[in-house]
Amino acid sequence: MTKTKSVLYMPDGNRRFARKEGIPFSEAYHAGARTLRLFSDFFVAEGRSEQFVFHVMSDYTHKRTDLTLGPIYDAIRECFGELQEDRFFENRAIKFRAIDHSGKIPLELRGACERLERASLNGASGEVVVLLGYSLEKDYNDALAGGPKNYEELRGQLLFPDIDLVIRPKEMRPSSGPVYAMGQSQIVVLDKLNPEVERADLLRVLEEYDRWKSYKEENNPAHRI
Template structure:
């Protein structure tokens, strides 16, 4: 009780220090498996605990006025995991996506769901649940939840490059028209628009960005915050600390330009 009260006071203090709120936060949700091992529970239970924490994090984002959250849900490298773990993960994603269209919070907050990644790598039932969630929320524009599924930064760059080459070969554009802006417009196709990343957060005490959003994050020099808690143990306090790092960086930029 006392510990939680102190934490609330600390959250309040840090919130006052967050004078700049990022528009777009990208999160690498690391540590579900290590959390499960530490607790002596099944890996699938660790992933489920992580999914529950994700729902809380989205609530915090709403409170703080963050408009875009991109979650590194499943990478192309994750396909090297065991068939059982992949099956359990995909079932969990399907359950969560199926619930989205009837979740009161989604409609209350006007959450727009969209995916980035290679849809062709996903099983049909998961693709169906994803498309249903996207269709049910396509008219919302208050808050964007971007799910990086079957996603890899290098794969993203290769696919975008191949698309632009195809456009040149078929005379839809000329090679002289290829600019950084055009490349960015073609990253995810016509139906998905994601702004540059302001802040990357990675949990689980891993200090690397793991091929995540190289163009929108690294290309725009986003702030990065690494923290120790495994994803299921990630707290609002940790999120506020990350935003404080971003805010301090913005203040430094402002002073350097004044």
């Protein structure tokens, strides 16, 4: 197994899952939020990656006018509450970090983020980052403010310069996430919607990633790192 520096997951397909199963959006988003625990355990706690990035929301998500925004907030807040109650990150020596560039997440959710961050300062096992209002524009503007002299320096000053693997469910919505990762990493698409993802799916993802990495290294010595 190849250990990665960083894995990015975009948990799409929750609304479609609700329609498919005939359940309320709130129930679908609660089921979808719990994949954070699955991925965090599999990649970081079990030593397969130094960092896991869970891209829940971009800044534009907060502009939704349908009935899904409230259920998203509620599901994330409840998920964070369960993680704190279980001391999930603390017991696994995982550092938790939440990023919101929008400034629009509800106060209760912001408080839940801050409590998890304070309780998980030991990052010996690695880091889990949850994006709750990520702005690609701000990420680039902040990197440019550092005065990079070339593209490599610019990439190094972005929030996530080392993403090796991007995982997406079969419903792939247009993303305003850290899409620069798509040009540097292997993308694996799961034939499932986010709430349906299981551990066996992640094992298959790693098998595909290892095959891809081995192929690159065999055919181009520059990839032998």
